[in-house]
Amino acid sequence: GAVVSQHPSRVICKSGTSVKIECRSLDFQATTMFWYRQFPKQSLMLMATSNEGSKATYEQGVEKDKFLINHASLTLSTLTVTSAHPEDSSFYICRGRETGTGDPSNQPQHFGDGTRLSIL
Amino acid sequence: GQQVMQIPQYQHVQEGEDFTTYCNSSTTLSNIQWYKQRPGGHPVFLIQLVKSGEVKKQKRLTFQFGEAKKNSSLHITATQTTDVGTYFCAGSTGFQKLVFGTGTRLLVSP
Numbered sequence: 001g002a003v004v005s006q007h008p009s010r011v012i013c014k015s016g017t018s019v020k021i022e023c024r025s026l027d028f029q030a031t032t033m034f035w036y037r038q039f040p041k042q043s044l045m046l047m048a049t050s051n052e053g054s055k056a057t058y059e060q061g062v063e064k065d066k067f068l069i070n071h072a073s074l075t076l077s078t079l080t081v082t083s084a085h086p087e088d089s090s091f092y093i094c095r096g097r098e099t100g101t102g103d104p105s106n107q108p109q110h111f112g113d114g115t116r117l118s119i120l
Numbered sequence: 121g122q123q124v125m126q127i128p129q130y131q132h133v134q135e136g137e138d139f140t141t142y143c144n145s146s147t148t149l150s151n152i153q154w155y156k157q158r159p160g161g162h163p164v165f166l167i168q169l170v171k172s173g174e175v176k177k178q179k180r181l182t183f184q185f186g187e188a189k190k191n192s193s194l195h196i197t198a199t200q201t202t203d204v205g206t207y208f209c210a211g212s213t214g215f216q217k218l219v220f221g222t223g224t225r226l227l228v229s230p
Contacts, residue, residue: 034218043208044163044220060121093162095218114162 003027004096006112014120015086021079021115023094028110030096033077035069038091038114050077084119091116122147124211124221132227139199141224143192143209152185152192153218155208163208166194199228 003026011019023033031052036044050056050071058064066088068080077096081088093114123146133139143152151170155163167176169185169192176183182195192209209221 036220041225043223044210046217046219049217091162111163111165 004030004094004110004112006094006115008115009113010116010118012118012120013084016083017119019081019084019117021081021092021094021117023077023079023096023112025075025096025098025110028096028098029074030077030098030110031074032097033069033071034095034097035067035077035079036093036095038093044093047079081117084117086119089117089119122211122213122217122219124209124219126207126209126221126224128224129222130225130227132229133199135201135228135230136198139196139203139226141194141207141209141226143194143211143221145190145211145219147190147211147213149189149211149213151212152189153210153212154183154192154194155210155220156205157208157223158205161205196226199226201228201230204228 005024005026007022033050035047037047038044046059047062048056048058048069050069052071052074056069066082071077091114094112096110126141126143151168153168154166156166157163167183169183172189173187174185180197184193194207196203206223206225208223210218212218
C-alpha cells in the first residue's frame with residue numbers, strides 16, 4: 001500500500017532552535033498534505049492543509065509564521081517549527097491525500113509515522 | 121466549526137468483557153474512519169465507513185455508521201489485553217478535512 005515516510009521520528013533540541021519535519025509520499029502523488037499536532041493524552045488537531053504549489057491554509061489559532069509549511073512537489077511536504085519553545089513539544093504527524101478520480105470519500109488515507117518533538 | 125466527540129473518555133474492563141465507544145459529529149459526514157493508537161505510538165488506521173447505516177466487522181471489532189451519518193460506534197467483543205490503547209474516530213466532510221474525535225482510552229486488565 002501507499003506509504004508516507006516522515007522524518008525525523010524523534011527530535012530533542014534546545015529552546016530557540018528551528019526544527020524541520022519532512023513527509024515524503026513514496027509511491028503516490030500527494031496533492032494535499034494535512035499536518036496534525038497531538039499533545040499528550042489529547043486528540044489529533046489539524047494544524048494546516050497544504051496543496052502542492054500553493055500556500056498552506058492554517059486552522060484557527062495556528063500561527064503561520066511559527067509553523068512554516070512548504071509543499072513544493074507532489075512527493076514532499078515540510079513543516080518547520082521556527083524558534084521552538086517547550087510549549088511546542090508535541091507529536092506532529094502528516095497525512096497525504098492521493099490524487100485520484102472517483103468518490104473523494106473513498107480516497108485512501110496515508111499517514112506518516114509521526115515526529116515526537118521535545119524542546120528543552 | 122466541526123466537532124467530533126467520543127464517549128466514554130476512558131474505560132477500564134476485565135479481559136473477556138465487551139467494550140463500546142461512541143462517536144458523535146456536530147455535522148453530517150461523508151465518511152468516518154477509526155484509528156487505534158497505542159501509548160507512544162502513532163494512530164493506526166482500522167477502517168473507513170462510507171454508507172449510511174453501514175456495518176463492518178473485523179474479527180472481534182464491529183463498526184457502525186449511523187443512518188444520519190453523524191454518529192458511529194466501535195464495539196469490541198471479548199476484549200483482550202492487546203486491545204489496550206486509545207481509539208479515535210475521525211470524520212471527513214466533502215473537502216477531505218479529517219477531524220479527529222476526542223478519543224476513548226481503553227485499559228484491559230488480565
